Amino acid sequence: MSPPDVIGFASTALPGRVAIRAGERAWTYRELAARARRLARRLRDRGLAPGDRVAILSHNDIAHFDLLIAAPIAGVIAVPLNTRLSLAELSVLIANVQPALLLVDPAHEAVGLALGLATIRLSDYEAWLADAPTDRLPPITPARTADDTHLILLTGGSTGTPKGACLPYRQTLGNADDSAKVWSLRPDDVAIQSTPCFHAAANVLSLPLLRVGGTVLLMSHFDPAEYLRLAVAHRASMLFMVPTMFAALADTPGFASADLSAVRMALSGGAPCPPSLPRRPIRQRRLWLWRVHGRVRERYPCPRSRRTGSKRARPRRRRQAGSRCHRSWDPTRRPARSCARHHRCRTALCHRRHQRSGDDGPRSRTAPS
Secondary structure, three states, X not given: OOOOOOOHHHHHHOOOOEEEEEOOEEEEHXXXXXXXXXXXHHHHHOOOOOOXXXXXXXXXXXXXXXXXXXXXXXXXXXXXXXXXXXXXXXXXXXHHHOOOEEEEOHHHXXXXXXXXXXXXXXXXXXXXXXXXXXXXXXXXXXXXXXXXXXEEEEEOOOXXXXXXXXXXXXXXXXXXXXXXXXXXOXXXXXXXXOOOOOOOHHHHHHHHHHXXXXXXXXXXXXXXXXXXXXXXXXXXXXXXEOHHHHHXXXXXXXXXXXXXXXXXXXXXXXOOOOOOHHHOHHHHOOOOEEEOOOOOOOOOOOOOOOEEOOOOOOOEEOOOOOOOOOOOEEXXXXXXXXXXXXXXXXXXXXXXXXXXXXXXXXXXXOOOO
């Protein structure tokens, strides 16, 4: 991974597939790669050097992904800022991070301009970006490596000043690839990102999807009715929200009758999942919630977290060539019945049956019951 390439596979293998859709706008992987090259050119032309920080203060916007993808090309470090902080709180963070450039949306222009940084307004961003050439830039010297910082996430608890978590490419892209493999993400998967890009939302699901050629439906902010409409209209297969957002979705009129048959995984993170939540209409719709945590500062995701729901939420067993009982544990699928001889398969291969036949067979981690 030297230099790192965020969407190299998808932009080469699936250039015409829609990568991100926001409202009425849609961008293919070819267009997304071209936008990243234009942004990298603009940043180089402004004199930004490798290691300089570029901050963005905005609701969820395509510019967040432009910056993530352009960062290794230009050698800069992306710094998303919390839009909910006051000017005084942001000033403390800016003094610590010292970004060389700030991208700001119209809703936060007053605060952004008051920070005293070189600023690009997102209201002028598309025109500013369109004039830049799309040809490839000369390689950075020295080239970005897996251990160079890709992203600084300002994170902390409910008290104190947020700390900057410096995430290298080894972590951001490594986590994305690990998640894509464990969650069996496919190019036909569709996810809705309504959680803010200034935290771990882009890392949790959007970046893994972009690595495999999936489609991200980007919402500027969360609205449960609009979220439900998008999930039905675009047949979303992956959901990620915090528990309070899932609760708001369950209370939305029409949720009980909405066609969510395409959903194969619902991820909950950011806060403890109340035990009462799965007993609401979410459980009735058989949307089994998987708890994820540690996605901001930790190296590895927690992809095999226990499902939050009834005791019936058991792993599904799929047919595997070469196994005695032809059953395996797939964390992305719904429960299935017992395998042969009325015993439960709790591992990748049915060890009990192998042991009864005198064959030790391969071993793997025990799946949650």
